[in-house]
Amino acid sequence: GAVVSQHPSWVICKSGTSVKIECRSLDFQATTMFWYRQFPKQSLMLMATSNEGSKATYEQGVEKDKFLINHASLTLSTLTVTSAHPEDSSFYICSARGDFQETQYFGPGTRLLVL
């Protein structure tokens, strides 16, 4: 299957700092990338959908100025959590889908802990 990588795999930061997470599709061109958040023992929650070269579409309740998404190329999307706070601590997972694909391929996730 297709491979998606995420970096970093985990990060600990101080409250108020910004954290950037990268998501890369390694062996296919990802026209669409998705960003999810998962709190312990809860289901995946879609945060936003991004298409290469255009602005991301955010789900209701997700602050676009706080969670900046850039999808500048067909193999890379980034999520920046700006001015992170302890309540932003979570497991952030990206997924990618190519043209004419229905399946999403997930990255390994990034664990964020904000102190």
Place this chain on the structure above:
Amino acid sequence: RKEVEQDPGPFNVPEGATVAFNCTYSNSASQSFFWYRQDCRKEPKLLMSVYSSGNEDGRFTAQLNRASQYISLLIRDSKLSDSATYLCVVNGAGGGFKTIFGAGTRLFVKA
């Protein structure tokens, strides 16, 4: 009503048991359907797609009933390694090509 609804679980079964997971979706225009597996503290991984004709992959059988808007996953001869959360995923639910994940059903297979 949730767009994609799964059995709440958890399911606790002995090794060798057969276990069935159910999932219903609300949008009749939904286009494609999948089962994913998620291990603790890991990302979801695609288990199998689901087709109206039903499909089987080893011990796993998936079925789709479009009329009832119902999806199932059957695991035969459960192994300890099958312990995970199983996520029902529907594309096209909620309009457009949106992907909706069910909340997942946790499976524990015991020796």
